[in-house]
Amino acid sequence: MLKRLIDTYMALIPELPRYCDRCLETRRWNGSVVLMVVDAAFTSVGLNYFNAVVPKVMEFRDKFVKTGNITCLEELARAEKELFSVWRNARSVRAAMEIAEVLSEFGGDDRTAFRRWAAEAKLEEWRKDPVGRIKGVGINTFQYLRMMGGIDTVMPDKIVKRVINGILVKAGEEPVTSDIPFVKKVHEIAAITGYRPIELCLMTWLVEEGKDGLRVKKHSRILEEI
Template sequence: MKRVKKTILEINTKADILKKLKEVGSKPLTVTSHSYEKYGAITIAKAAKKSLSSIGRKGTEKPAIGIIEVILSANRDYNKVVLPNLKRIEKLHPNLKSVKQLENLLKRTSKEDFFELWGHRDNKKYETLCEIIKAINAMRKSKSESDYDTIHKWAINVDLYNLKSDPIGKIKNVAIATTQHLRMVFGVETVKPDQRVKEVLENEFGLEKISDIQAIVAVQDIARISNKSEFEVDQILVKYGSGYYSKYTKQLSVKDIAKNLRELQVDIDIIAKATRLSKKQIINL
């Protein structure tokens, strides 16, 4: 029988979850953290709170830039790769706001020139952009309906368990993380289960090798326990992951050490104190 992966509450007590979330949130943003350039070295918890005001802002003010940001962000370092390209695009095209303007830009610009503009020579991302624009135009109820209203209506009705029937979720190379990111940009308080979020859930909360859906459910559980919104918890995790995890080094060594100490019959209280893992996490290693 296939083993069902444990939920966050099967591995951690509510007290453990609250304690770990507080520890993670108390750390200051580092130069690699999302939002460091905007907020400086304030605590992650404060930065996450401030980020709440950004929900839907880009989707309202500059839908075209919001869509580009979502596509560029897939499997890319935001600070190093995405942000510089967005700044250049907005500098070269300060009036680029609507989906129609973006569509016209694509029509009058060769693929090679567009690659230069957005900083990626990636056919998959280019095709994804074109397909998302087509989907948005097909969803639009009337010519007078704004880009934000069209995409927001879609965003609030997405069924993550049935993306194959979703007008945007079914697009090749979109998947759950990109769908969730687009929903966030267009006003939905939800979770983007990107690699950083998964790493923090794995290394700090003991959830190993989880799927995108399992990551979303875990953040929803944390949000419910901590009386925070899903988006706020998402931002705490992603800012911590981007600021404190090396791109090239996994932090699983802490668990490996804890497991070895347990095999050597070291007292669990001592292991927990040394590694900052919960007793429940150590028992489940």
């Protein structure tokens, strides 16, 4: 029953494995770790991802990354003025800078440093992690960064919980509300259904339907770009 229900959702997004591969390979935003960190920090505020966050990350990209003004994590860690010029939330601006600073300390180029951090970071110890300790970084931002750093896992955000718990209830199972137990439950569902945890996570963001239809259809062009 559980697999059959999830299969119906997955059938709506044939492109999903490709999106997930790009995330796990740390190739989102054309491989720019700077933009992945900016994305995660801006997303932490809780505004609509496609309508509010993505346009601002694109604006930052066009103004500062494509022009060569900010090319690496070390430069992002000092980019307070540039970040504020496109995003007025002080907490997430500071989070972007501090995340960049922490990740840059893991050595190598940006992608190597990011993936090294993600490989070492532990869900159960996220509050003790150097990234998890940053003000403005909650468990959702922590998990989102781990995913972009190559870890096949899940964000326990409200959309993921709403969709997954809805499926669990339809399948006659109990919903899970606590963050870490929820993440572990989705990993169990992945093992049972044959889908990757990250696929279950991204699926929930893309199948929710609004007045304009499924997000995956509405934002297909953007998804290819990011």
